[in-house]
Amino acid sequence: MPTVSIHVVDHPLVAHKLTVLRDARTDTPTFRSLADELVTLLAYEATRNAQVEPTTVRTPVAEAAGVTFSGPRHLVVPVLRAGLGMLDGMVRLLPTAEVGFLGMVRNEDTLQASTYATRLPEHLVGRQCYLLDPMLATGGTLIAAIRLLAERGAASVTAVCLLAAPEGVAAVQKALADLDLPVAIVTAAIDERLNENGYIVPGLGDAGDRLYGTVSA
Ligand SMILES: O=P(O)(O)OC[C@H]1O[C@H](OP(=O)(O)OP(=O)(O)O)[C@H](O)[C@@H]1O
Numbered sequence: 277m278p279t280v281s282i283h284v285v286d287h288p289l290v291a292h293k294l295t296v297l298r299d300a301r302t303d304t305p306t307f308r309s310l311a312d313e314l315v316t317l318l319a320y321e322a323t324r325n326a327q328v329e330p331t332t333v334r335t336p337v338a339e340a341a342g343v344t345f346s347g348p349r350h351l352v353v354p355v356l357r358a359g360l361g362m363l364d365g366m367v368r369l370l371p372t373a374e375v376g377f378l379g380m381v382r383n384e385d386t387l388q389a390s391t392y393a394t395r396l397p398e399h400l401v402g403r404q405c406y407l408l409d410p411m412l413a414t415g416g417t418l419i420a421a422i423r424l425l426a427e428r429g430a431a432s433v434t435a436v437c438l439l440a441a442p443e444g445v446a447a448v449q450k451a452l453a454d455l456d457l458p459v460a461i462v463t464a465a466i467d468e469r470l471n472e473n474g475y476i477v478p479g480l481g482d483a484g485d486r487l488y489g490t491v492s493a
């Protein structure tokens with residue numbers, strides 16, 4: 277089994293929301309709330325392998341068999357800045373998760389990612405981790421973020437991305453083939469390609485700018 281598995285969520289609600297998100301006419305407030313809704317739908321798929329153990333509860337009528345989360349608390353890590361726009365949508369489904377932060381930025385000339393902030397637990401042994409980053413373009417950002425979580429002992433890493441480029445998916449699979457923990461990418465779509473500026477085509481533009489109303493130089 278490859279270390280990195282890819283899950284494209286095929287659902288009309290996801291496809292509809294993504295279409296409006298892509299639309300250049302969609303304003304920032306609408307973009308933000310749609311991204312939030314879309315993440316919650318992706319989170320449903322991303323948490324499919326959440327560890328649970330059997331338990332029982334007493335209903336008003338009888339004893340019922342059920343499950344409860346097991347193992348150490350989940351860790352949710354938005355990759356600043358744009359990943360912050362995905363945090364509420366994710367923790368809506370995982371309210372008991374701990375939240376860590378990674379600040380990363382891609383140099384738009386070299387397309388190399390660098391890390392400017394790290395606020396994570398030192399040890400992640402046994403913990404299921406969820407990385408939030410809307411755009412998987414060249415893959416440089418995600419590769420560095422996943423490696424960092426793996427080095428700290430994460431039991432698994434699931435990256436939730438709104439959009440991915442085929443080049444980025446291939447780069448992540450190649451770069452992380454040596455890892456011995458399960459890595460998954462859950463996304464709403466894999467687009468056609470990257471353009472000469474490293475942007476996803478057709479994509480949705482710069483996710484951070486569209487979420488926060490800024491304009492890239
Ligand atoms: O796959 P890659 O080629 O590494 O590119 C993807 C990264 O680029 C964007 O972040 P950006 O650097 O624009 O930072 P921002 O979130 O602060 O806008 C995006 O949110 C990803 O983190």
Ligand SMILES: O=c1cc[nH]c(=O)[nH]1
Pocket residue numbers: 411413474475476477479480481482483484
């Ligand atoms: O298409 C892209 C590529 C990188 N970052 C973005 O925000 N959009």
Ligand SMILES: [Mg+2]
Pocket residue numbers: 358482483484485
């Ligand atoms: Mg940006």
